Amino acid sequence: METVVGVEGSDEGKCEESGVEKSSSSLSSPKQIADPVVYKLVRVEGDGRLVPATDDEVMEVEEFLVDEKIELPVVTDAGNVECISNEESSSGKSHKESSEGLSHSENTEPDAKLSARLEEIVPSSDLSLDDSHINESARIGECSKPPDGPIESGSPASVICNSSKPDFYTLKGEICLDNLSIRELHGLFRATFGRETTVKDKLWLKRRIAMGLTNSCDVSTTTFTILDNKLVNKGTDNSFQNADGMLTEGSDGEAKNLGYETSPTSHSSQMENHQIVLGKRLGNLSVELDCGSDDLQMEHRGAKRVRKPTKRYIEELSEVESRDYTPKVISSAKNTGQGQTSPKYCIRPPGNAPLNERTIVTRLDSLGGSGVQVPFVSRVRRSRPRKNIMALMKFDSSGMGVAAKLVQEALSVRSSPPESEHADKVLKVRSASEQIQPLFAAEPEKDKRRSVMSTIELGKNLGLKQTDSSEDNSDDGIATVPTAKGGMRRKHHRAWTLVEVMKLVEGVSKCGTGRWSEIKRLSFASYSYRTSVDLKDKWRNLLKASFAQTPPDDGINSRKHASVPIPAAILLKVRELAEMHAQVPPNLGPGKLPSVSRSVHQTRSGYL
DNA sequence: CTTAGGG
DNA sequence: CCCTAAG
Incomplete structure (x- = not known):
């Protein structure tokens, strides 16, 4: 119930440590749990001041909020948050719900707070922010940074490294994001995550990219150099992880100062909470390393997620329903903890997607690149025959009830997964949890969140990583083209990020x-x-x-x-x-x- | 169904 | 990416 913000630093893995957050840090002393930090959507100016977010950013948020409302009912919780996080939004309700469910969870923030946070600016943060940046910058050896930090719009950090390394990323295996221009960052971002970004904040971009490359949420706020998949923090090496996904904990330095953020690894739930709470800094938040998922996330929000068949070519109409939930399940829990580095938790309820879809007419096409809007119909069409979709949608929309039923069935039968991939050995345990999740998702909000939570915990106990699926909906990238033969062929190449x-x-x-x-x-x-x-x-x-x-x-x-x-x-x-x-x-x-x-x-x- | 290879 | 042959 407590708010996450306060966080005690001990075990939580918070992913968030974002630079900007400093502001938050100042506010939130570790101890003051009671007093949640207010987050506002702001940008850090060159001189270290906070300025109101750009229209763009704001818009994103708004959008998000709107979506949230829509989704809310359906939304599961943490997982969901994460997905959304990408945009910047998540926060409010969803986390609220989630928090309740969790034992630790902190939620506490009421809607009012949320709104408050958006509106209010953090006062003191300026100074602290400023200081920290300066200090860091000073420390950074290579980059002797000019005090002024004539930075364009970006964050101070970006400025910092200009001097030393002009080149892009990859410098003898090293990827240095520090001196990239926004444009360059966008390019890198696209390459990394496979989608365009509208965010203009360099710091955000860098962090996001760093997280993506590093597969961790723990990215330093000061410099962004990635060496061999590890993030190297020149100034202080407080945080770095390897590609393996293991996060090293020892980092403390600045992070501690911030008051939170320590080791992301350990408890996923906590992380989630944090993320949620922090909500505003989504960029950072999005912990996921799977950033790949980002794109998905975006899409998700906008469009519904049609359940995605595991196999590309499968187009069975008849069993839509069963499949519908099935894939989800698989996707959600599927992987074992081991492989993933980052903690991701996206649990997406199968049922709700359709709702969204209906609501939204157009969606951003991440795939194509640059946010092109296309009529959702066409998109959908692509992925599968319209009939199905329509049917599906109806089905879903008509009711959670149905979903619930399905769920029940699943539960009862839990041992027999439909077409699950998890026939394998390891998965038995997993499968159980997996199946459960979706079910819950379908349930009414209240129950849902609770269930989700439980699910998560369950997963934890099992030692599963719930990594999730951010992407299930990926119907996005798959376009099919009819061939003379009559077969459908996949057309879009989804670039590898x-x-x-x-x-x-x-x-x-x-x-x-x-x-x-x-x-x-x-x-x-x-x-x-x-x-x-x-x-x-x-x-x-x-x-x-x-x-x-x-x-x-x-x-x-x-x-x-x-x-x-x-x-x-x-x-x-x-x-x-x-x-x-x-x-x-x-x-x-x-x-x-x-x-x-x-x-x-x-x-x-x-x-x- | 999952792999390995060729197209 | 797609498609097919093999285990």
Whole structure:
């Protein structure tokens, strides 16, 4: 019940530590739980002052809010929040609900507060903010930063590093976001997450990208340099994580000062709460590393999520209902904790999606790039035959009741998953939890949130990571084209984002090559598109790319400007893995590999 | 159903 | 990405 904001720093993993938040930090002393921090949508000016958010940002928020209302009933909770978080919005109600359910949860903030936060600005924050930035900047060696920080619109941080590294990202395997222009950041953002962003705040962009590349929410607020998938904080090394997804906890430095944010890893629930509470800083919040999910999230909000079939080609009309919930379930809990680094929790209720869809006529097309709006109908159509959809929608809308029924059925039958992917071994436990989630989601709000919470906890207990699925709806990217034969063919190529690539690499490192389905489950549970075959193909391409490029080294290397190629670090990793796996017989099995894989990235591989 | 390969 | 052959 307590508010998260207060947070005691101990165990919570809060993901949030955003730079701007400092303001919040000042307000929220760790101890004052009672007094929640007020968050306002603001931007940090060059001189360290807070200014009201731009129209754009505000709009985003508003939109979000609106959506929220709509979704609210359906929304589950934390998971949901996360999904939404991307935009900046989430906060209010959803978290409220969630919080209640959770034991720790803190929710506490009433709607009023929410509104309050939007409206109020944090007073004292300026100073604190300022100071911290300055200090940090000062510390940062390379970047001797000009005091003034003539920064465009961005945050002070961005300014900081200008001097030393002019180049983009990838500097000997290093990715430095500090000096990128907004435009560049946008490009990188797109490459990383596969979607456009309208956000103009450099700090936000950097953090978001850093989080994405790093797969963690714990990103320093000062500098953004990513080395080999690890985020390197030059000034203070308070936080960094590796690609593996493990967060190192030791970080304290500034974070502590802020009053919150410590280690994101441990309790997911807490993190969620924080996120929720903080709501406003969504950017940061979105913890997910799966940032990939971001795009999805956006889409979700706008459009409904049609349940996504696990398999691309499946188009069974007859069983729509059953499928409808099924996929969701799978997606939601699917992966085991292990693979994912980041804690993501998106639990999305199957039922509600349709509602949204109906409501909203147009949606942003993340895929295409730049936010093009298209009539949702067309979109839908693409993914599946209209009949189905219509039927589906009706079905859903007509009632939660139905959903509930389904749920019940599921429960009763829980052991028999429909077409679940989780036939596998490990999943038994998981499956149970998975199934439960969706069910709950369907339930009425009140119950729902509670159930969700419980579900989450359950998951925790089980040790599952609920990573979720941010993307189930990904019907987005899939366009089908009728062929002469009569078959439908998938048309849109969904560009692989850096995040996805990293996940893939990580997955390979864990499971080894050739175990695509495993990898799919572990690392790509959230990406419903991307089949094991896709993973395989992508890996093939990566290998080709890595081997091709590395040797020549500098020659053509200058592709820097190419559209966000592929961070060299990743290619290196790919090579290493390739080597390893090539040498290691498959028969060793995944279990053994891990040790090797783990060390891999650091590797001393001398072979190549 | 999941992989491996070729197209 | 798609499609198909194989285990």
